[in-house]
Amino acid sequence: MAKKGRVFSGARPTGRQHLGNYLGAIKNYVAMQADYDCVYCIVDVHALTTVETTQDLKQNTVEMALDWLAAGIRPEDSILFVQSHVPEVMELHMYLSMVTPLGKLTDLPTFKEKIRQQPDNVNYGLVGYPVLMTADIVLYKTDIVPVGIDQAPHLEFAREIVRSFNYRYNTKVLVEPQVKHTEVLKVLGIDGREKMSKSLNNHIELALTPEETIKRVKEMVTDPARVKRTDPGNPDVCNVFTMHKIFSPQSDIDMVNTECRTAGIGCVDCKLLLANNLNKHLEPFRAKRTELASQQNYVQDVINDGGKRARAIAQKTMAEVREAIALP
Numbered sequence: 001m002a003k004k005g006r007v008f009s010g011a012r013p014t015g016r017q018h019l020g021n022y023l024g025a026i027k028n029y030v031a032m033q034a035d036y037d038c039v040y041c042i043v044d045v046h047a048l049t050t051v052e053t054t055q056d057l058k059q060n061t062v063e064m065a066l067d068w069l070a071a072g073i074r075p076e077d078s079i080l081f082v083q084s085h086v087p088e089v090m091e092l093h094m095y096l097s098m099v100t101p102l103g104k105l106t107d108l109p110t111f112k113e114k115i116r117q118q119p120d121n122v123n124y125g126l127v128g129y130p131v132l133m134t135a136d137i138v139l140y141k142t143d144i145v146p147v148g149i150d151q152a153p154h155l156e157f158a159r160e161i162v163r164s165f166n167y168r169y170n171t172k173v174l175v176e177p178q179v180k181h182t183e184v185l186k187v188l189g190i191d192g193r194e195k196m197s198k199s200l201n202n203h204i205e206l207a208l209t210p211e212e213t214i215k216r217v218k219e220m221v222t223d224p225a226r227v228k229r230t231d232p233g234n235p236d237v238c239n240v241f242t243m244h245k246i247f248s249p250q251s252d253i254d255m256v257n258t259e260c261r262t263a264g265i266g267c268v269d270c271k272l273l274l275a276n277n278l279n280k281h282l283e284p285f286r287a288k289r290t291e292l293a294s295q296q297n298y299v300q301d302v303i304n305d306g307g308k309r310a311r312a313i314a315q316k317t318m319a320e321v322r323e324a325i326a327l328p
């Protein structure tokens with residue numbers, strides 16, 4: 001069946017993925033392969049704007065790719081590659097930077113947020129981040145970029161940069177990417193307060209062992225009103241119940257929904273039930289991960305092959321871009 005166009009998405013190499021990554025992005029990446037030519041990029045160069053040391057970069061890249069592959073990214077259909085393996089993106093970034101007003105970049109809320117987060121490391125790369133992101137997207141003649149509602153302004157900015165380039169050089173060589181709004185599930189961490197994130201250490205990794213999963217789920221914060229086992233609870237304010245609704249069969253969800261309110265079930269048993277359901281859900285993923293990890297160089301080979309395929313597209317685009325600019 002003919003595909004509907006090319007999708008591009010990128011994510012920083014954050015190592016082993018957690019439930020928040022899975023529900024917020026990976027699941028969608030896997031699903032989109034049915035309808036689109038998918039290009040998935042591990043954006044290691046973007047990571048350099050914030051990381052202080054690069055000693056884990058390689059390992060984090062491999063672990064992340066392994067999780068994506070085990071979750072169902074098919075390298076025979078999709079391109080999975082590492083940003084720095086296609087150096088053409090840096091060249092396009094440079095050309096695009098010439099048509100991007102500096103004031104707009106420094107006015108972006110994301111840039112201001114980064115200044116707040118790392119006041120001692122406000123580097124040039126941070127300012128140009130959206131330009132590099134645009135280069136990532138348009139280098140592969142991307143039709144569609146899946147974004148959550150909060151990311152939509154970035155894509156609009158990327159489209160503006162493309163329009164400026166095409167206008168400046170009187171060309172149509174760069175394609176304006178379209179937004180595909182995806183419902184990004186906001187998954188709370190085990191603290192029940194903040195979004196699940198590795199940096200907050202409130203995450204549950206997909207590749208944990210069943211025992212580690214149980215241990216982590218046991219740490220989850222529940223309805224604070226349930227101090228004693230005999231106190232009735234409210235599942236609607238409890239993140240354990242939210243997770244049940246995602247990973248448990250309907251019969252368990254219904255049971256918890258009723259029994260929690262009458263103190264018929266205690267939080268310890270409720271969490272154990274969730275952990276077991278979670279382990280069941282992740283069993284095929286974990287088996288596949290173990291199998292792929294046992295194949296020597298498998299991930300590296302996939303990434304290398306993806307890099308070659310991505311680069312072939314990129315080189316073609318860059319030849320057109322240089323011609324459009326009329327470089328000597």
Ligand code: SF4
Nearest residue numbers: 233238240260267270
């Ligand atoms: S019984 Fe379950 S849903 Fe109810 S408060 Fe405890 S952990 Fe949350």
